Amino acid sequence: MTARPPIPAHPRLGTRLAYRLQRVLRPRPGLRWISARIEASGLARPLFTATERLTKDTLFGCRMCGQCALPVTGYVCPMGCPKELRNGPCGGVGADGGCEVYPERRCVWVEAFERAASQGRTADLQLLHLPIDHRRWGESSWLNYWQGRDEDLWTHPAGDTGDDRHVPHHHPALGGS
């Protein structure tokens, strides 16, 4: 399924800069238009995807799951967690914050918490992340994001106690109808 096993990566992009870029790059009509043109082109699409792969691999150790969680995880990639946990750390984190599987590396969620806290964004970590769609590995998550296909990746837990109405269990990315 994936080219490379998950290994915790320390982000090379500063937290403040990452959140600033987030404001600039959030979906808007211009970006939606450009991304639609890129998607429609047989040449531009793979080039763009390759550029994204190179950029995000360098900055975040991205493995191209195609469903980017970085905007709500302090810009630390949860898919670098050896268990690919998208909803927070497992119980095996070392007392020093080391990963259970790679003790010499820091747990991605310890780092995500620190980075989110430094920008007052810990509320992001309470979001419930839906199971990912494994058909989307290798896709450009930037194009998916600008095209609005990532809107159901997570949901707010507030009031989510038995009432599933606002939970997009049946959205197309989950294979439902």
Added chain:
Amino acid sequence: MSLRDRLTAGSFAVTAEISPPRGASTDPVTATAALLRDWVDAVNVTDNQGSNVRLASWAGSLAALQAGLEPVMQMTCRDRNRIALQSDLLGASALGIRNILVMTGDHPKFGDHPEAKPVFDLDSVQLLWTLRHMRDQGAVLTGRALKPPPDCFLGAVENPSAPPAEFRAERLGKKIAAGAQFVQTQFVFDVAAFAQWMTQVRDLGLHEQCYILPGVGAVRSRNALDYMRDKVPGVYVPDDVYRRLRAVPADQTAAEGARLAAETIQQLSAIEGVAGVHLLVAGNEQAVPGILDSAGIWAGVRAERHGR
């Protein structure tokens, strides 16, 4: 009285963990269930604990049930994808196994098949959510109807002492939002640290939405103590506890470990919001009656017999 009924009634509950055998027989589970039947409310049956192959959790749970002891079937995300996990819930429910404990699971690296493919298709929060959805909406994750839907009492795990400490209570909140009705914790050796976590839990009101059962272990030997301190991911043995257990002669370690467990249970039961305890005694089940007796805890058939 079932675990769910006992917790709902506000009675102090006791669960204990057993690991199924490495072999094609449920006899060891039946024997352990007979030993614990009168002492605990339910018994957790582990799911290939420590990533080592053992008899399936559902089979061990069924054996416990048939031996007259209510099981808590453990389910990890390590070995099965979302199709198999949903199928297992249906199977468990059909067999009368009601309590399901959901956890991420140890990484295969630590077990007897380190070369295995780690699955982790869902994480523990997503699995809780999936199982609750199956029960409450009567449908699989993608919407197809289940006839009849499963009945289940959903549990989660938490490790209050693991970093990031500031996030652990909120993480429990996520699990409750996803569907957890009870939570059993990793070993608690540091009662003060646990009490601090419970303060955060109460501040978030989580103790009113979920039954909390801290994990208590009984150290059997000096080797076990060292192993637990140095080798088991996520277990923290504070220095004073370590010194206390090392201070007695080696042949007294088990007795001192049981005394410490009984004292820990008493201290934990006095903390507001603690609904019971979970005894992490796999392989040392014969210590359970002594520990509960000295802690003065009444659970299981024993409590019903004595009207407690």
